[in-house]
Amino acid sequence: MKSLEELAAIRDRMKNRVVLREGSGETRVVVGMATCGIAAGARPVLNAFVEQVANENLSDRVTVTQTGCIGICQYEPVVEVFEAGKEKVTYVKMTAEKAKRVVEEHLKGGKPVAEYTIGNN
Amino acid sequence: MIRTHVLVCGGTGCTSSDSPAIRAAMEKEIEARGLAEEVKVVQTGCFGLCALGPIMIIYPDGTFYSRVTVADVPEIVEEHLLKGRPVQRLVYNDTGDGQKAEGPVSLNETGFYKKQLRLALRNCGVINPEVIDEYIAMDGYAALGKVLTEMTPKEVIDLVLASGLRGRGGAGFPTGRKWLFAAGGEPGTKKYVVCNADEGDPGAFMDRSVLEGDPHAVIEAMAIAAYAIGADEGYVYVRAEYPIAVKRLSIAIAQAREYGLLGKNIFGTDFNFDITIRLGAGAFVCGEETALLTSIEGNRGEPRPRPPFPAVKGLFGQPTIINNVETYANIPQIILKGAEWFSSIGSEKSKGTKVFALGGKINHTGLVEVPMGTPLSTIIYDIGGGIPNGKKFKAAQTGGPSGGCIPASLIDTPVDYESLTAIGSMMGSGGLIVMDEDNCMVDIAKFFLTFTVDESCGKCTPCREGTRRMLEILERITDGRGEEGDIERLEALAKTIKATALCGLGQTAPNPVLSTIRYFRDEYEAHIREKRCPAHVCQKLARYEIDPEKCKGCSACSRKCPVGAISGQLKSPFVIDQTKCIKCGTCIDTCKFGAISKN
Numbered sequence: 001m002k003s004l005e006e007l008a009a010i011r012d013r014m015k016n017r018v019v020l021r022e023g024s025g026e027t028r029v030v031v032g033m034a035t036c037g038i039a040a041g042a043r044p045v046l047n048a049f050v051e052q053v054a055n056e057n058l059s060d061r062v063t064v065t066q067t068g069c070i071g072i073c074q075y076e077p078v079v080e081v082f083e084a085g086k087e088k089v090t091y092v093k094m095t096a097e098k099a100k101r102v103v104e105e106h107l108k109g110g111k112p113v114a115e116y117t118i119g120n121n
Numbered sequence: 122m123i124r125t126h127v128l129v130c131g132g133t134g135c136t137s138s139d140s141p142a143i144r145a146a147m148e149k150e151i152e153a154r155g156l157a158e159e160v161k162v163v164q165t166g167c168f169g170l171c172a173l174g175p176i177m178i179i180y181p182d183g184t185f186y187s188r189v190t191v192a193d194v195p196e197i198v199e200e201h202l203l204k205g206r207p208v209q210r211l212v213y214n215d216t217g218d219g220q221k222a223e224g225p226v227s228l229n230e231t232g233f234y235k236k237q238l239r240l241a242l243r244n245c246g247v248i249n250p251e252v253i254d255e256y257i258a259m260d261g262y263a264a265l266g267k268v269l270t271e272m273t274p275k276e277v278i279d280l281v282l283a284s285g286l287r288g289r290g291g292a293g294f295p296t297g298r299k300w301l302f303a304a305g306g307e308p309g310t311k312k313y314v315v316c317n318a319d320e321g322d323p324g325a326f327m328d329r330s331v332l333e334g335d336p337h338a339v340i341e342a343m344a345i346a347a348y349a350i351g352a353d354e355g356y357v358y359v360r361a362e363y364p365i366a367v368k369r370l371s372i373a374i375a376q377a378r379e380y381g382l383l384g385k386n387i388f389g390t391d392f393n394f395d396i397t398i399r400l401g402a403g404a405f406v407c408g409e410e411t412a413l414l415t416s417i418e419g420n421r422g423e424p425r426p427r428p429p430f431p432a433v434k435g436l437f438g439q440p441t442i443i444n445n446v447e448t449y450a451n452i453p454q455i456i457l458k459g460a461e462w463f464s465s466i467g468s469e470k471s472k473g474t475k476v477f478a479l480g481g482k483i484n485h486t487g488l489v490e491v492p493m494g495t496p497l498s499t500i501i502y503d504i505g506g507g508i509p510n511g512k513k514f515k516a517a518q519t520g521g522p523s524g525g526c527i528p529a530s531l532i533d534t535p536v537d538y539e540s541l542t543a544i545g546s547m548m549g550s551g552g553l554i555v556m557d558e559d560n561c562m563v564d565i566a567k568f569f570l571t572f573t574v575d576e577s578c579g580k581c582t583p584c585r586e587g588t589r590r591m592l593e594i595l596e597r598i599t600d601g602r603g604e605e606g607d608i609e610r611l612e613a614l615a616k617t618i619k620a621t622a623l624c625g626l627g628q629t630a631p632n633p634v635l636s637t638i639r640y641f642r643d644e645y646e647a648h649i650r651e652k653r654c655p656a657h658v659c660q661k662l663a664r665y666e667i668d669p670e671k672c673k674g675c676s677a678c679s680r681k682c683p684v685g686a687i688s689g690q691l692k693s694p695f696v697i698d699q700t701k702c703i704k705c706g707t708c709i710d711t712c713k714f715g716a717i718s719k720n
Contacts, residue, residue, distance in 0.1 A: 001266075001382050001387065002381065002386075003388060003389055004263075004270060004388065007262055007263065007388075010257045011257050011261075011263070013254075014255065014257060014258035015258050017123065017258065018255055018258045018259065020123075020124075020125075020180045021128070021181075021247055032205075033204050033205035034204055035204070038203070047122060047159065050122045050123075050159070051122040054122060063181040064124060065182045066204070066205025067206075068204060068205055
């Protein structure tokens, strides 16, 4: 270790990998992963969220997690986004592609993607 | 891309209840389910709630599983990791006061954790202690970097002084003052930094857990201390009975060397420092600093008179600072967060937090860390979950064989150096043994004194002879041969030993006797005058009797009695001959009708 910069580089590289253990960030993305969700393709959606959140360096404030059956099996894969002080947003019939757009516009930009939400499907 | 971390406790407690097998099964099952790219299994140090081990925590949701077995692994992977449904029957969600939450709760909401403040243990149960990068991710080695590049040695010492940090090994000497004493002297003087990890109190596992869970914190702090006093060599003296701690510390030292955080020109400065591990053979006296240094030098571990103190003339005759593991574990955060932050925690004269190893008659046996000044009752009831089986709290022993007991009437005493000393106990290194109504206080005093008599090195007469004489009196009392004046004799001996013994071991050895006499004199008197043990513990004072109403005359006890003390006619009540009875208790275990009682 020859400099503080070197140390800081390791810290920043590792931070994303352990931030998971600090528990819930301000924003939670919850993917429905019951049998119905998995059958409808929830896993690629979950993985897309995890990857995009990390790529966009949002890991310190966005937690991606799973839950069981949300109860609207015909709309699976279902993803719910919880933000402190805001109303829950429910996305339905999600795909990995749609997930990328949600990360970009909603989680990063702060504007829910209305056309994917339950009201529009 | 990893989305979930499965943390499996790798502390000594959980390791002995099979956590390595659980970890291996977990990894295999995750692989079989095709989740290896998404889920990572991490071995960590102690989470603290050892009573409920093996413990597993799944992040990011933070679900806390207790008492996990290998057989539970497929269900956890299938249900939780694949489908996102926590396995409810394994979830620990006790939020204190006997309340359980609905569904999983995060760690900090459980009754056990919510009143704790984990500074020294901050990384225990969070990072993998065998991966230096995880420590660095938690701002590890940033304090060393800051010290070497931005601060003078004097500024470091001033900061530690201002923080109010005191030695966590027992005596509570201000850490900054110790460093200041060692910092002086001719420039170029060879100096040493030593870490005392010779934790020997019965029931104590604080230092062990820090070394197992966060070894880099100790390494980093020792380097900081070395810079502050101008040393370039360090020793960690750790007992060989701590194999996991030794292994993780060795791995950590090797990784730190590889990264250039130990060795020459650390952070590109002209500061050099390296650490050697010395294994202790488990002699309690080697926890005493001068005996420890003598042992590192390769000699028999015996103490020597102080002064000169180690800060002046220590290891190999050179100025040496010797601090305890937990003391070191606090240093990096004090450097990063500042003296004011640290001194804002705790009570007036005792700053920061203290780690305790909770043991004895307590529901949550384990490792806890609380701000100094926290009432003992909070530790025992809120965090420790109270006394098992609805029994009544009788006393708590702090400071192990050097400390004293705190009776139920003083249970609200704030736990800090001054308050504990004022009531005749001491902080000690952090062993906290809880006793209930079934414990005999004379027997407890005898237990601790037996320990110190065994561990006395024999160098000075007061400790070698005096503690043995005290033990003989205690044995007499518990055997029913106590005499009037024994209590006074114990007190007189104790006073002399405390005043004249060479080292801390002898000077504190009488404490458990003195404090039990102080608070439980009536129990001593019952043993001496009435030849009675109120808690029914002292075997020789026990009296076994057969209730003629309940006895069916089956003769089972009579046939099992090893000395033929029980006689009678079949189908009529049997009788125990008290003059022959050796109080072994076999009869009481044999009787199917509950007809035999112990009084």
